[in-house]
Amino acid sequence: NSWNETEILDFDPGSNINVSDFQEMKDRLKKRIVVPNFAEPERNPYGTPATFVDLVADHLTESFDFSMVTVVLSQFKHFKTVIGDINLHFIHMVGSEEKKSTPIILL
Numbered sequence: 234n235s236w237n238e239t240e241i242l243d244f245d246p247g248s249n250i251n252v253s254d255f256q257e258m259k260d261r262l263k264k265r266i267v268v269p270n271f272a273e274p275e276r277n278p279y280g281t282p283a284t285f286v287d288l289v290a291d292h293l294t295e296s297f298d299f300s301m302v303t304v305v306l307s308q309f310k311h312f313k314t315v316i317g318d319i320n321l322h323f324i325h326m327v328g329s330e331e332k333k334s335t336p337i338i339l340l
Contacts, residue, residue, distance in 0.1 A: 244311040244322060247303040255299050290292040 267283045311326045321338075326335030 241312050243313045244313040246306050246311050246322070250303060252301075259294045262294050265290060 265297075267287065309326065311322065311324055313320065313322050315321065325337065
C-alpha cells in the first residue's frame with residue numbers, strides 16, 4: 234500500500250490511462266464469441282441477453298470516445314486516500330450555498 238491512512242492525495246484519473254489497454258479491450262470485444270443458446274432471454278433466462286452484449290460491445294468498439302471521457306472526468310478535482318483496507322478514489326465537489334447538499338460516497 235503506497236498511501237498513508239492520514240493522507241488525502243490529489244489524483245489525476247487520466248495520468249494512468251494507457252491507450253494500448255483500450256485498444257486491447259476493443260480487440261478482445263471484436264473477437265467475442267456468442268453462444269447461440271444464450272442469445273435470447275426466452276431461450277435462457279439467466280445472464281445478459283447476447284443482443285444487448287452485442288449492442289454495448291459494438292458501441293465500445295466503433296463509436297465510444299474514451300479520450301472524451303478523460304476530458305470530462307478531468308473537469309473535476311480528484312483525490313485518493315485509504316479508509317481501513319480500501320484504497321478510495323473520490324471527487325470532492327462543493328454544492329451551492331443556497332441549496333442543501335447531501336454528501337455521498339459511491340463504492
